[in-house]
Amino acid sequence: MSKKARTERWLSLPVVGLPLIVLLAGAVYSLSHLPGATAQMENSDDVRVAIEHLRTAAVDGETGVRGFLIAGQTAFLAPYDRAVRDWPGQFDRVRELTSDNSEQQQRLSHLDHLLRQRFEMLEMERRAFERGARGKELEASGMEGKRVMDELRALLNDMEREEIRIDVLRREAAVRRWEITMVLFVGGAFASLVVLGAALIQRRSADARRTRLEQVARAIDDERHLLQAILSGMDDAITLHDRDGRLVFANRSAASLMGFASPEALLAASPVEVAEHFEAFDQAGRPISIDDLLTRTVLAGRANKDVSVVVRTRLRHGGAAASDDRWSNIRAYPILDARGELTQVINVFRDITGEWRDNELRRLLLRATDELIASPEPDGALSTVARLLVPAVADWCAIDVGAGPDLRRMAVAGSEQHRAALPPADFAVTDETDGQRRFVRLPLSVGGQTVGMISLTVDTSRRPHDERELVFMQALADRAALAIENGRLFRENAEARVKLREQLLQETARRQDAESTTRFAEMFVGMLGHDLRNPLNAVAMTARLLKRKGGADEKAVDRILSSAERMSNMVAQLLDLTRSRLAGGITIERKPIHLGEIVNEAVEELRLVHPQRSIRCEVRGDDRALGDQGRLAQVVSNLVGNAVEHGDPNLPVTVSLSVSGERLVLVVQNAGPPIPQELLRVIFDPFRRTTARGELAKGLGLGLFISQQIVLAHGGDIQVRSSAQEGTVFTVSLARATDQKFPITDGSLVV
Amino acid sequence: MAHDKSTILVVEDEVDSREALRDLLELEGYRVRTATNGREALDAMAALGDQLCIVLLDLFMPVMDGWQVIDELRASGKLDSTQIIIITSAAYRAPAGMPVFEKPLDMDKVMSTVATLC
Numbered sequence: 001m002s003k004k005a006r007t008e009r010w011l012s013l014p015v016v017g018l019p020l021i022v023l024l025a026g027a028v029y030s031l032s033h034l035p036g037a038t039a040q041m042e043n044s045d046d047v048r049v050a051i052e053h054l055r056t057a058a059v060d061g062e063t064g065v066r067g068f069l070i071a072g073q074t075a076f077l078a079p080y081d082r083a084v085r086d087w088p089g090q091f092d093r094v095r096e097l098t099s100d101n102s103e104q105q106q107r108l109s110h111l112d113h114l115l116r117q118r119f120e121m122l123e124m125e126r127r128a129f130e131r132g133a134r135g136k137e138l139e140a141s142g143m144e145g146k147r148v149m150d151e152l153r154a155l156l157n158d159m160e161r162e163e164i165r166i167d168v169l170r171r172e173a174a175v176r177r178w179e180i181t182m183v184l185f186v187g188g189a190f191a192s193l194v195v196l197g198a199a200l201i202q203r204r205s206a207d208a209r210r211t212r213l214e215q216v217a218r219a220i221d222d223e224r225h226l227l228q229a230i231l232s233g234m235d236d237a238i239t240l241h242d243r244d245g246r247l248v249f250a251n252r253s254a255a256s257l258m259g260f261a262s263p264e265a266l267l268a269a270s271p272v273e274v275a276e277h278f279e280a281f282d283q284a285g286r287p288i289s290i291d292d293l294l295t296r297t298v299l300a301g302r303a304n305k306d307v308s309v310v311v312r313t314r315l316r317h318g319g320a321a322a323s324d325d326r327w328s329n330i331r332a333y334p335i336l337d338a339r340g341e342l343t344q345v346i347n348v349f350r351d352i353t354g355e356w357r358d359n360e361l362r363r364l365l366l367r368a369t370d371e372l373i374a375s376p377e378p379d380g381a382l383s384t385v386a387r388l389l390v391p392a393v394a395d396w397c398a399i400d401v402g403a404g405p406d407l408r409r410m411a412v413a414g415s416e417q418h419r420a421a422l423p424p425a426d427f428a429v430t431d432e433t434d435g436q437r438r439f440v441r442l443p444l445s446v447g448g449q450t451v452g453m454i455s456l457t458v459d460t461s462r463r464p465h466d467e468r469e470l471v472f473m474q475a476l477a478d479r480a481a482l483a484i485e486n487g488r489l490f491r492e493n494a495e496a497r498v499k500l501r502e503q504l505l506q507e508t509a510r511r512q513d514a515e516s517t518t519r520f521a522e523m524f525v526g527m528l529g530h531d532l533r534n535p536l537n538a539v540a541m542t543a544r545l546l547k548r549k550g551g552a553d554e555k556a557v558d559r560i561l562s563s564a565e566r567m568s569n570m571v572a573q574l575l576d577l578t579r580s581r582l583a584g585g586i587t588i589e590r591k592p593i594h595l596g597e598i599v600n601e602a603v604e605e606l607r608l609v610h611p612q613r614s615i616r617c618e619v620r621g622d623d624r625a626l627g628d629q630g631r632l633a634q635v636v637s638n639l640v641g642n643a644v645e646h647g648d649p650n651l652p653v654t655v656s657l658s659v660s661g662e663r664l665v666l667v668v669q670n671a672g673p674p675i676p677q678e679l680l681r682v683i684f685d686p687f688r689r690t691t692a693r694g695e696l697a698k699g700l701g702l703g704l705f706i707s708q709q710i711v712l713a714h715g716g717d718i719q720v721r722s723s724a725q726e727g728t729v730f731t732v733s734l735a736r737a738t739d740q741k742f743p744i745t746d747g748s749l750v751v
Numbered sequence: 752m753a754h755d756k757s758t759i760l761v762v763e764d765e766v767d768s769r770e771a772l773r774d775l776l777e778l779e780g781y782r783v784r785t786a787t788n789g790r791e792a793l794d795a796m797a798a799l800g801d802q803l804c805i806v807l808l809d810l811f812m813p814v815m816d817g818w819q820v821i822d823e824l825r826a827s828g829k830l831d832s833t834q835i836i837i838i839t840s841a842a843y844r845a846p847a848g849m850p851v852f853e854k855p856l857d858m859d860k861v862m863s864t865v866a867t868l869c
Contacts, residue, residue, distance in 0.1 A: 529840070530811070530840040530841055531840075533840035533853075533854040533855060534765050534768060534840060534854060535767070536854070536855045537765075537768045537840070537854040537855040537856055538765065538767035538768045538771055539855075540855040540856070540858075541768060541771035541772055541775060541855070541856065541858060542767070542771045544771075544775060544858050545771055545774050545775050545778070548775060548778055549778070564855060565855075568855045572853075579843075587843055589847070630842075
């Protein structure tokens with residue numbers, strides 16, 4: 001319960017209860033006086049009745065005596081007698097009823113005197129009348145009697161007024177008291193309700209608080225059980241130490257880790273006993289005392305938060321160390337109280353043996369892979385791999401390379417006592433055990449092809465069966481297979497390279513031979529050409545000299561001249577062929593030219609040679625180009641010459657040069673039977689010895705080849721088509737020169 | 752025909768060609784001097800002086816070839832004032848910008864060219 005709630009409760013009872021009690025007391029007090037007030041009011045009525053009786057008595061006495069005196073009959077005296085008899089009783093009643101009122105008492109005394117006086121006077125008058133007195137005597141007494149009677153009446157009236165006044169006052173007081181009582185009652189009732197409600201609420205909240213407290217207590221209890229259940233059932237080993245380092249809690253995993261059957265057994269054990277069960281090492285393999293574990297660090301205040309460390313733990317069995325090391329990542333957390341002082345330390349041992357083993361196997365795999373890829377020839381690396389496998393995952397290992405009868409043992413590691421007794425027959429994955437040893441055989445295969453196998457023996461009494469290790473072995477086997485295959489490929493590759501190098505050398509030698517042959521041929525043909533030309537020159541000039549001098553057989557001289565010319569043409573073709581085929585192409589000298597002029601000149605020359613033939617020539621448009629004038633003239637002469645030579649002699653040869661876009665197009669057409677397709681295909685080939693008509697060519701058959709070479713050297717294009725309707729059409733296309741600064745001057749004269 | 756600039760110098764190492772060319776030119780009435788190599792040609796040019804009309808110059812020659820002759824003339828500043836026509840079996844190797852007659856010589860063209868120049 002909170003301080004405030006307590007204060008509220010402390011305040012609420014007196015603060016609410018005390019006024020309530022006062023109110024109720026007041027109400028009760030008022031109520032208790034209500035009957036008294038009522039009695040007083042009734043008393044007041046009685047007083048007034050009694051006063052009326054007195055007045056009646058006085059009047060009756062007066063009236064009775066007066067009647068007697070007048071009538072003289074005693075019958076008139078009856079009211080007087082009754083009044084004389086009654087008034088003292090009535091008087092006493094008034095006196096009694098007004099005993100608490102001193103004023104009325106005083107008036108009563110006076111009234112008593114007046115009443116007595118009057119009744120005595122009446123008695124005397126009566127007696128006087130009876131004695132016979134009349135007239136004056138009676139009159140005198142009647143005067144006095146009248147005065148007393150008036151006084152009496154006035155006094156009675158005063159008394160009555162007084163009683164009425166008192167009655168009014170009393171009634172008012174009674175009403176006020178009633179109102180107060182009612183207010184007190186209603187207020188009290190309301191206050192009671194409030195107090196009751198408050199009390200109820202308070203009681204309910206107190207109940208709720210109590211219920212909540214109970215729930216919290218239950219929840220804490222439940223949570224404590226849950227926590228213990230969780231801690232007990234957790235895989236992580238958990239220990240709890242008090243401020244002095246004493247073990248105060250351990251879960252089942254902790255007991256198991258430290259070699260105890262149950263947490264209770266561990267808690268009951270002394271530190272020395274614990275140390276006998278269990279030893280721990282740091283990452284470098286140095287033994288560390290249980291006292292050096294994190295609890296100490298935390299307790300020593302060296303760590304204000306949680307700390308962690310990786311340790312290797314090992315159980316001792318009868319003093320001898322078992323091989324199943326466990327790796328744990330221990331985290332220690334301080335538990336602080338509300339003042340921040342350390343009360344307890346929790347150690348959580350996370351078992352990371354699996355991860356650790358995975359890492360170890362991964363490192364091993366990495367090392368093995370490094371070994372395998374370090375050398376292109378994996379033979380040496382396989383020994384290393386075998387040695388890596390044996391202490392790490394197996395007790396004996398052999399690696400064989402090859403297949404079938406060619407299987408060669410490349411590497412063995414481990415003690416021969418573990419040598420696998422498996423028949424080395426098939427290459428399937430094998431994983432068998434004879435109860436003490438596990439035999440694993442993994443084929444080394446690449447791309448579905450087996451290149452060898454790894455055989456392993458694992459002493460299962462020393463090593464627990466670990467599926468991870470088979471995965472690791474398989475991964476290693478795959479890499480080893482790859483390395484073996486790479487080695488094979490490398491060897492093959494090396495052999496292939498040697499072969500290739502030899503081939504390359506041969507090829508180079510052959511090419512050098514060919515090149516030297518080519519060079520020789522070029523030189524030979526060139527020299528021959530040039531050397532032939534000089535004597536040919538001499539022959540031609542001498543013949544011309546003979547002709548010029550006259551006297552010789554002119555026809556014979558002409559034959560010498562024409563033969564010399566034909567031979568000269570053939571030498572020229574040979575030299576062109578040599579250049580185009582063997583010396584990197586026909587060289588052209590690009591200069592600004594007017595192709596139309598070249599065409600016209602060439603056509604004109606042919607007309608002179610063949611005067612009987614019709615050659616139509618049309619040149620249209622801007623004929624400027626960049627080219628070798630002599631060479632292009634050679635092309636035109638060749639094409640037009642062929643047309644004249646092979647075309648229908650009765651039909652004209654047509655030559656046209658026109659502009660088509662950025663090109664100049666030369667078309668040479670002749671009528672005549674078409675060139676067969678098979679010949680068309682090879683028409684630009686050199687040394688084509690047949691013509692369209694099957695005749696032996698006049699020259700070397702190099703004309704079209706050389707023309708094509710010249711056109712190509714100009715970046716141009718030459719095409720041929722032939723049909724019965726159209727005859728044969730050669731089309732040459734060359735780039736136009738459209739530059740405004742195209743020079744017209746002719747720099748050279750080529751004949 | 753015999754005026755000042757009327758002598759043609761034929762520079763040719765091969766005797767048959769040289770003599771045939773000389774005979775043909777002389778038949779047409781030209782005065783002809785011959786040289787068998789570049790060295791003789793330069794000497795002859797020096798000796799002829801203003802009488803020289805044109806030089807028909809072979810390129811492949813012993814002792815001094817045609818290219819060397821041209822280089823010498825260019826070096827001595829006489830190239831521009833000397834009319835040279837190359838006569839060669841390898842026209843493509845002729846120095847650029849010079850008129851060339853390829854062997855075997857087309858004598859009609861040779862004669863017409865000579866006639867226009869001398």
